[in-house]
Amino acid sequence: MSRPPAARLTVREFCAELDISRSTFYEWRAKGRAPRCIKLPNGEIRIRRTDFERWLDSLEEEAA
Numbered sequence: 001m002s003r004p005p006a007a008r009l010t011v012r013e014f015c016a017e018l019d020i021s022r023s024t025f026y027e028w029r030a031k032g033r034a035p036r037c038i039k040l041p042n043g044e045i046r047i048r049r050t051d052f053e054r055w056l057d058s059l060e061e062e063a064a
Helices: 011-018 022-030 049-058
Strands: 008-010 045-048
Touching (some): 008 049
């Protein structure tokens, strides 16, 4: 049983959601600051929606 496409984001979709450039995404990824990614056999990258949401939650700061 396959998952619906919305369960995984492309790099383009990820960048669009955060309003960042692809180069920023790849910089974050190189520094270990991006969410977990899936590298497909064709070299394309996908980000699970659940990993994206978990990553966003980890960036929350407490109000000062």
